[in-house]
Amino acid sequence: xxxxxxxxxxxxxxxxxxxxxxxxxxxxxxxxxxxxxxxxxxxxxxxxxxxxxxxxxxxxxxxxxxxxxxxxxxxxxxxxxxxxxxxxxxxxxxxxxxxxxxxxxxxxxxx
Amino acid sequence: xxxxxxxxxxxxxxxxxxxxxxxxxxxxxxxxxxxxxxxxxxxxxxxxxxxxxxxxxxxxxxxxxxxxxxxxxxxxxxxxxxxxxxxxxxxxxxxxxxxxxxxxxxxxxxxx
Numbered sequence: 001x002x003x004x005x006x007x008x009x010x011x012x013x014x015x016x017x018x019x020x021x022x023x024x025x026x027x028x029x030x031x032x033x034x035x036x037x038x039x040x041x042x043x044x045x046x047x048x049x050x051x052x053x054x055x056x057x058x059x060x061x062x063x064x065x066x067x068x069x070x071x072x073x074x075x076x077x078x079x080x081x082x083x084x085x086x087x088x089x090x091x092x093x094x095x096x097x098x099x100x101x102x103x104x105x106x107x108x109x110x111x
Numbered sequence: 112x113x114x115x116x117x118x119x120x121x122x123x124x125x126x127x128x129x130x131x132x133x134x135x136x137x138x139x140x141x142x143x144x145x146x147x148x149x150x151x152x153x154x155x156x157x158x159x160x161x162x163x164x165x166x167x168x169x170x171x172x173x174x175x176x177x178x179x180x181x182x183x184x185x186x187x188x189x190x191x192x193x194x195x196x197x198x199x200x201x202x203x204x205x206x207x208x209x210x211x212x213x214x215x216x217x218x219x220x221x222x223x
Contacts (some may be wrong), residue, residue, distance in 0.1 A: 006153075034210075034211070034212075036214075041216070043215050043216045043217050045201075045213075045214070046211050046213065049210070064138075064187070089153050093209070093210075096166075096167050097142070097152070097166075097167070097210075097212075098142075098159065098161065098167050099144070099156055099212065101146075101154045102153050103152055104152070
């Protein structure tokens with residue numbers, strides 16, 4: 001059973017575009033929602049994270065939008081660059097600090 | 112600040128063999144979690160260690176076991192290897208209290 005559903009599976013945008021990746025969860029015991037970026041041959045690297053008491057968080061070009069009632073959250077990448085081409089994973093973390101990851105979104109930013 | 116390091120980077124085994132993967136946690140982190148990442152999938156939680164004790168386990172059989180040492184480094188042991196165990200095994204460490212969690216670059220395990 002997939003605890004966190006992520007879409008789309010892949011995404012292609014032009015440089016400067018704003019890719020949006022969406023995630024949904026069911027378990028209300030989750031209380032921390034990070035996003036990770038993964039390049040081939042590397043481990044996931046933490047990008048940005050949010051807790052359910054806020055609806056939006058910005059860090060640089062990355063923004064998380066969080067809708068607690070809908071149990072959905074999304075990642076927006078402003079002014080996307082070719083160097084942002086990577087696989088992005090959302091995750092939901094429960095109070096026991098156990099991470100449940102989405103299936104990933106492969107992002108390609110075309111110069 | 113030293114990040115999470117894993118060894119070896121690549122490993123090839125045959126069915127039925129046993130394997131041990133190693134992880135050094137980031138400086139100041141006392142909690143270590145292990146994940147299995149199949150090709151094209153997200154990481155799947157195997158288990159977590161805190162102060163040398165298992166502190167949560169995912170849906171993995173008992174042939175997946177682990178250890179954490181007093182210096183907070185950790186091992187993942189897998190017995191009776193199966194073809195489906197071929198994956199990238201990731202270690203992540205975090206401070207007491209949970210966040211943030213940082214990952215190593217993983218060990219790529221191939222089962223022939």
